[in-house]
Amino acid sequence: MSTARTENPTSIMGLNKPNGQFRGPLKPVGLTSGSLATAPQPDTHQKGGNIPQSSGGIRFGDDWKKCLQLPQKDCRFRTSDVTSTKGNEFEDYCLKRELLMGIFEMGWEKPSPVQEESIPIALSGRDILARAKNGTGKSGAYLIPLLERIDLKKDHIQAMVMVPTRELALQVSQISIQVSKHMGGVKVMATTGGTNLRDDIMRLDETVHVVIATPGRILDLIKKGVAKVDKVQMMVMDEADKLLSQDFVVLIEDIISFLAKGRQILLYSATFPISVQKFMAKHLSKPYEINLMDELTLKGITQYYAYVTERQKVHCLNTLFSRLQINQSIIFCNSTQRVELLAKKITQLGYSCFYIHAKMMQEYRNRVFHDFRNGLCRNLVCTDLFTRGIDIQAVNVVINFDFPKNAETYLHRIGRSGRFGHLGLAINLITSEDRFNLKSIEDQLVTDIKPIPGSIDKGLYVAEFHSADPDAEDEIRGKDGELSAA
Structure with a gap:
């Protein structure tokens, strides 16, 4: 992942903390104890333990689930936004065992509704237009089929995820790395504006399978001939309504012009502008439409x-x-x-x-x-x-x-x-x-x-x-x- 520029910061409005971190005393906020009670989250720093890091370490007949280092079980109440499912399991989709290991170690126990609808269709290679609420598992809905289809024998970029902000690019790349950690070498790269272009160029000189990017930076790398995307088989647009707004749509159209004609395009968002119809007609082939927005x-x-x-x-x-x-x-x-x-x-x-x-x-x-x-x-x-x-x-x-x-x-x-x-x-x-x-x-x-x-x-x-x-x-x-x- 590229590093950020290190020129001297300038303070705004005379404030002496331009790094965004004002540290006062950690005064309890309506809590009975002074500790920060965070929700159960996967430990992103766990080592693999006894779990093999490549597919070659698991023998047929091994009880691989016993080797998993699962996060603390989240026992909080959940609404029907994520529980109203058909009852499918992740194992129903014939995913690689190593990918399943990463999924379960993320704490993802069962598919959410958008994941149930999306994963089998995306695995089939069909274009998707998916509308689902914020916070219902859209990232997993596209990352799971994306990672399943990566061929480690090929050393070129096989999938791209386009996002509108740098923070979202970092978040999606972290999830990708965690979910694929047992898959034996899936190379994920995040590239965004505001970081050192030379670092990205050097990184792309090595093997990269998945690129998570903001549109301006990846288009720059494509036009420089550094990011070769002519063999990309899947392009995902996360927060697609923003990517199809006036701020980004010209860049997105330009990026798509460099892709192969047979590529798959997946669009995910909570809301879609009217302009999506024009984009669909031009770039998507008989897309499968998912709409889970009853409200x-x-x-x-x-x-x-x-x-x-x-x-x-x-x-x-x-x-x-x-x-x-x-x-x-x-x-x-x-x-x-x-x-x-x-x-x-x-x-x-x-x-x-x-x-x-x-x-x-x-x-x-x-x-x-x-x-x-x-x-x-x-x-x-x-x-x-x-x-x-x-x-x-x-x-x-x-x-x-x-x-x-x-x-x-x-x-x-x-x-x-x-x-x-x-x-x-x-x-x-x-x-x-x-x-x-x-x-x-x-x-x-x-x-x-x-x-x-x-x-x-x-x-x-x-x-x-x-x-x-x-x-x-x-x-x-x-x-x-x-x-x-x-």
Whole structure:
């Protein structure tokens, strides 16, 4: 993976922490203990143990499942967004045993609805247009068939995944590496803007099977003759609605012109613009259409608004921090300047806080993303950079400090909580200027954003763990707290 540039950073608005990491005391946020209680996550640093790293180490008849190093079982309640399946198992798809090992070690026990619909069709080589909610397993829906079809005997690029943001590229590449770790040498490369082009050129001089990329950087490498994509058999567009927007669609069309005619194209998104019809007619061949959007918002997310003035917002946020049982939270602002100012305010209130936005150096963006994902900080303030596909299971509260202008942005923002069928809370700070947007977004998404109550039932957003120890459950869940919204 390429390294970030290291020129000296410049501080914005006179703040002395341009790296996005304000570190105040880690003040407990509505928790009974001071520790950061993150959701169960796969250990990405496990060694292989007794599990062979290539297919040659497993003998016929071995009970290979006993050798797996499985993550802690996630016993939290999950909604029908991910549990309403046909009952299929990953083993039903005739996948390589080594791929199955990686799948199970990720903690993926059974296919979600979008994975059930997508995996067998993608394995058949057919084009796909899939519409499913944020946080329901779309990454696994395309990565599993993509990795299954990689031929390690061939040393050229065989698959590409296009994503709109650098953070999403890093996340997808990490998942790819983890899932394929037992497959005997699948080479995955992430390439994005804002990193050293020379490093990417050197990396492509070696064997690369899968490229995860943002459109501008991979097109640059293709035109330089460094990334040879004429033998690519599968191209995936994740967050396809964004990739087909005016910001990217010309680049995407250019990239496709370099691919072989027989390539397979898979589109995945929660929403699709009208322009997708024109794109489908031009580039997809009789695509299999998947639509699991009986409603737009995730079933596990409860949405509230607090009616405040601009001057009351910080006070209201402080009240929320003190009363809610926050595991991790993402707080959205509408500008980079407000992100940094709010992060400083939160730190002054005594809470640990990171921030991230598109104007930061890539090196710092990578570090903030990595550290927040690993639970080193409870609160992250950001712009809409973080609304696309970012999957951090521990996030149970999203706060719109600044209310978004359109329904699509709102949908992607609140989808950062309640991931993979779990529970989450979305709280919107609404000024008099926002009230018309609030009504419009409710109507467009056919959803209900309620006034914030005096107390919020923790059962709406705190994980329901099934434990044999009732005292442990009480410590996890805490007690209801009173909220004074204004």
